[in-house]
Amino acid sequence: MGLYDNSRVITETVKKLSEKNSYQGLCHQHRDGAPLPSGEVLSEIISIARAILFPGFFGKSIINTGTISYHLGVNTERLYELLYEQILAGLCFVCDCEESNVRSVEEMRREAMEKAIDFIEYLPELRSVLSTDVAAAFYNDPAAHSQAEIIFCYPGLRAICNYRIAHKLLELDVPFIPRIISEMAHSETGIDIHPAAKIGLSFTIDHGTGVVIGATSIIGNNVTIYQGVTLGAKNFPLDDDGNPIKGIPRHPIIGDNVIIYSNATILGRITIGDNAVIGGNLWVTQDVAPGSRVQQPRPQK
Amino acid sequence: MGLYDNSRVITETVKKLSEKNSYQGLCHQHRDGAPLPSGEVLSEIISIARAILFPGFFGKSIINTGTISYHLGVNTERLYELLYEQILAGLCFVCDCEESNVRSVEEMRREAMEKAIDFIEYLPELRSVLSTDVAAAFYNDPAAHSQAEIIFCYPGLRAICNYRIAHKLLELDVPFIPRIISEMAHSETGIDIHPAAKIGLSFTIDHGTGVVIGATSIIGNNVTIYQGVTLGAKNFPLDDDGNPIKGIPRHPIIGDNVIIYSNATILGRITIGDNAVIGGNLWVTQDVAPGSRVQQPRPQK
Amino acid sequence: MGLYDNSRVITETVKKLSEKNSYQGLCHQHRDGAPLPSGEVLSEIISIARAILFPGFFGKSIINTGTISYHLGVNTERLYELLYEQILAGLCFVCDCEESNVRSVEEMRREAMEKAIDFIEYLPELRSVLSTDVAAAFYNDPAAHSQAEIIFCYPGLRAICNYRIAHKLLELDVPFIPRIISEMAHSETGIDIHPAAKIGLSFTIDHGTGVVIGATSIIGNNVTIYQGVTLGAKNFPLDDDGNPIKGIPRHPIIGDNVIIYSNATILGRITIGDNAVIGGNLWVTQDVAPGSRVQQPRPQK
Amino acid sequence: MGLYDNSRVITETVKKLSEKNSYQGLCHQHRDGAPLPSGEVLSEIISIARAILFPGFFGKSIINTGTISYHLGVNTERLYELLYEQILAGLCFVCDCEESNVRSVEEMRREAMEKAIDFIEYLPELRSVLSTDVAAAFYNDPAAHSQAEIIFCYPGLRAICNYRIAHKLLELDVPFIPRIISEMAHSETGIDIHPAAKIGLSFTIDHGTGVVIGATSIIGNNVTIYQGVTLGAKNFPLDDDGNPIKGIPRHPIIGDNVIIYSNATILGRITIGDNAVIGGNLWVTQDVAPGSRVQQPRPQK
């Protein structure tokens, strides 16, 4: 088959791909003048947020107490600018995809600015919350030499940091963007925390690959979770038409000081009581009393 | 130890590393004029394919119905050019590594062009198949707000998309390249689908980290799989010399409408019947009857 | 809220974030003139090391026997330069974070050069060790077509390669950097091998997502491990103050020729005897005799 | 002087540099939400324009008649988007710097879109005009082998192309941007053509370094100019306050078919008649009759 034929195949394929019914429901026609949600920009947003929250660990600058405010200032202003644009992107995206009443870009722009500035105001509190996570991870891992190692290297902390950012944005009713931020941590660390989950202070995830924390999960303070743990839904109530009902609480409630070992699966809106310990590789679908220890049966030999 | 000694250590180490028997079997001497398989180029290929299949979601362009064919045209032509080169790279790579009869680059070039144009022709059908996966993922996840969210954020769909591309290339007898495309999705999502597996329509993988689907697996329509599920081989028949025999069916057959919950392990050439439900954290090595539900024993307390 | 107010919120937030007690323990003030540990540079270090160890597979050069020494020479010299700088970065980082006696940058620079040149000298042996891993992976996977495919595509080999590099650096008393190299492989492959673990020749990890190998693990020769396997600690002895004691052997010892199937969890300083086979999804906390096979109980129906 | 002192010098210098009267008249406070004029984006605009005007010479695509419209389509749409944004940037920039009545960004955005689409409509005519310049350069230079060489290599054509783009934008009352486009060609080629100059068809500049063509110059058809030629102003009439009056015609009028050799300087609102030839290194401040030849006096020996 010669070059000419290839050209013909290409033009005919393009024609098919350009037919409206071919891309129905799979195409996104964006509003003129509205920014697109961008993985690249959101990645920069996370990098800048880390540089603000943990000064001197990320970015290329030498930080000292005399000049730290310059760096925090530039980073905070830049974070505001990028975040406001991505929030706007999220609002437009959802408006185009999901909503019936079309709002003007200008109206959404004002809303995006307000949400972004609210997030900026939250940064000092966010740093304070994350400091409890860093301290907990250091306390829980005998292999850790310093808090610096936790901050710089530990995937668990990175996933928790993304989650806390995404969760705050969700609380501010920012659509779409929180989910992308969660998935970025998921891809980087193998830890999948839904931004809608509620998680207390001093939260530790060790190793973490394969961890899944569902949207309606509630986790207390000082909880430790190991790799492969699932906090999932058992089944989905259906509506009269047989479709899954969205938004019903369907994931576990985990009390304070709970430890869940690797690859355990906790399913349904059950409660794991305070101070309970769940052994590895378990399948738990019923409440666990406070302080109890649950383990796998011995293997057959 | 001074700078001079360092220089000496370096030159002596280089001498050792350059000895033929040191790199025997670990070195690849490529054909002059033949392209190298390139992770970077394959990554661009996947990006362009996504931009063609889901117009307006990826890339930086605003798509509208008046100009959509320009973008699809440029992307399709570019996809052809890059893909043909990588197929050629795969053919040369395997020819050098694995085959006894050496073929000319020109002969392989013609073959690569044919295979690439065959893939291009498949694009409209590929889009149509993927539309069933998008719809299934939206139906199965109560946390999803729209198809757009599935397309833009869900790692399961990304892994399935890479798989369907890699599988088609494998059907076209393209060597080496399909495996790299699978591993790219594996690294990005933690989902490891062998390109030789056969998978029906409306396939959903939720969360997905740790999923493994082996080379001879066969999966029906409308199947849902959760994180950590393995469709693996139980053991490998050995030939008379005690070496594993390659190419024998050794992975499960999964029927239509089957659901497999997180961290379940299904091993060997067994059959999971239509409409069966497999509970989480299970180890399944025998056939499961259609419509049955299999669960883990209760944990000891 | 107008632009003016946003500016005010930003400046006030920056003021709060710049207060010393806000970033206490979360900030890293680096030594002037000392390099920072850099994920980007370490990523380049790994790429160059791969290009040296497996010539012709990575990098863009066509390798032939006449000119191979040029490429190995330039890469080895570059590896030395980058590695020495990152070792220095690690020494400074730890010196600042964890140590009481402050050493001069010049003193640490000399130490870093020595450690880097020691690593360079190790390269031929490293290549020889890795050749046993490549051969084992090829032997163990019926789906593999050639050693080339293992080298180019297999995440297991990538993780093992990073581990062997990180382990050598740890043996040379390089702080901090080995951990980052491990986490890079963890993020890329989902395989988390602590650099302090001791692992024999001919080691295979197949698929690999979710594998965790703890810091005091000891693994014999010719061991094969599948996805989701954990070699972990059961519990942490506490000191008189109730803090976990660091540095105690707490992970398993795995004998020669052992196979551990997917998602098995082996916990504590137990011994899995030579030639044992551990079934998938198991929770093993006691010694396993040499040559024995351990399996999961049958599921309830 | 120690590190501490350096830090002090830096903070004190920053304080001085941040004082309002220090940056009075040297600082540009941009409108929130308005884009900045960007050399980088304008550079991309010129590249895309060249790719549209001379298909197949610039950009990386193989052009053929079957697919040329895809490439022209994507490039034209992209040119519109980038150009509209830069026109808006120019409008905002000037509005902030030079104008008393402040206009809304939205109003300027609409204006920018109109101007950009007017420019797009002009592209076919622009290509037609440039084709006369290409043909003239080929005819005039005995060293040229083909029109392709002119298009691909000749700095004269690049400068003329930038000029014709900038001139059209100026006719559309786009502020600021045309000047930047001129200066880009100036920096690349050493040829400085003011965008306000009026230049006929079939214009050739050979070699070109040092050519200056002033803002009120008028140049006929089929004119050839060599390196170092200045079409400049002799003096600037002053107003009653002794300031130069802006906007008065002060540069030469050059007739059809004129040739001006290297380093000649033509000053003031004089007329060089049709078919005249001006010798090199001359200083001309008075009218030159049609068809005449002007030369330098013989050197003294």
Place this chain on the structure above:
Amino acid sequence: MGLYDNSRVITETVKKLSEKNSYQGLCHQHRDGAPLPSGEVLSEIISIARAILFPGFFGKSIINTGTISYHLGVNTERLYELLYEQILAGLCFVCDCEESNVRSVEEMRREAMEKAIDFIEYLPELRSVLSTDVAAAFYNDPAAHSQAEIIFCYPGLRAICNYRIAHKLLELDVPFIPRIISEMAHSETGIDIHPAAKIGLSFTIDHGTGVVIGATSIIGNNVTIYQGVTLGAKNFPLDDDGNPIKGIPRHPIIGDNVIIYSNATILGRITIGDNAVIGGNLWVTQDVAPGSRVQQPRPQK
């Protein structure tokens, strides 16, 4: 005018631009599989050539006598690969544009490889020739502190270096590429030396902006030229049809040890005798005797 109209204008403009007679003579339809001449690649070629010719001045490597051959080896091999491809690009480009008999890409590929390897063989001689230029520039400029400053900073040497590379390629009958290399130096330095000019040893250009050296110029040894000097053609003999005859000697012959001061213009196939000195700003169109000094008349006051 709304968004819809803009879309319409774009599609209509694209239609006009895609009409064949619109781009007649301005479009380049490239051969499938043939590389395109690339300014970017040629720029890399020049950088590598400089790194080979002047080791340690360019590139990021620390050079020492122990490892210099690694760097020269890698650079030389890379130079060969890139150069052969660009020579092929040049051959294809000209074949498509200018020649009637169409040659196969394979045939041209072999020719390109031969020419590239011939150039590689010339490198030691090229370095030796350039060493005379470096020495001359150092001798002639009282402001130069060292040869290193000449090599690293002087635009004159950069232009001469590009010229000597381009000239050798022209001698090897490489089409098109030499001209682009010349224009790259022209853009970088403002010095425009036609690659066909013949230039002796120990050539110095000081400052250099505006220098033009025509295609048939012949320059002896030890010549010094200042900024703005033109060695040009006086007029172009016409053939019977009134078209300029290409390829006739029309530029000056400059003897040994000649100095030409700034902005002098030497026109036509005249001879400037050995040891002559030409003053600045002169217009010279007749032979100058050996050893004579020519100057401008005194200015009128």
Place this chain on the structure above:
Amino acid sequence: MGLYDNSRVITETVKKLSEKNSYQGLCHQHRDGAPLPSGEVLSEIISIARAILFPGFFGKSIINTGTISYHLGVNTERLYELLYEQILAGLCFVCDCEESNVRSVEEMRREAMEKAIDFIEYLPELRSVLSTDVAAAFYNDPAAHSQAEIIFCYPGLRAICNYRIAHKLLELDVPFIPRIISEMAHSETGIDIHPAAKIGLSFTIDHGTGVVIGATSIIGNNVTIYQGVTLGAKNFPLDDDGNPIKGIPRHPIIGDNVIIYSNATILGRITIGDNAVIGGNLWVTQDVAPGSRVQQPRPQK
């Protein structure tokens, strides 16, 4: 000639190029641990300096009075870090090339830090000096619409800005680096100002291509120079051995308020008196009285 032969030619050529006497005087062996002078880094230094001196014109940040000090702070600190490294590079470079007594890197590092901090302290004064140049350019050019246009677009100001930076570094006895900074402006604008020249306030260069200002030139306040003007040396006094004596005053002194029109050449240590006007294309080698006007003779017709 086959591939094998090419390989042989390459290895033989590399052997020749690696012979010591081949690269004698053309090779730079750098000190281990010392940075290399880098065009790329110096280019970033100039960009940052411009962003500090003219806030809001360069860089991507929106500047407002509330946050301007953050940006100035980060930029000033970054400028210090980059500049100190490049000053050190310059000191090492010259030490290796030109000096007999070898100094330690540490000693030079301290010196580099002092010089860099001295430059930082000079920034407010530098801004103040440049503000006179901006005002003068605006006053002198009837085509300029605003100071903003001068700052953003005018090559003359860019060259002057680079000169004033380079000149200050030269006053601080920084070797090598000032010359590179000058050549960067030379390449960008065609204006070649030696960093050792002394230039007063309110200096204007219009168009500028081809301007050369020699090392010992002295220029008063409020001087205007047009394109192609040379302030050069007439001849170079030789020492007893016939070598040019370096460091003797050999370029012109230009008084206050002088105007020099395009392509004029002023040679030797002569004085152009205050308020003089020099016509274009002139060759001036003798003093010009204050207030006088010098012009070219009329052309012959």
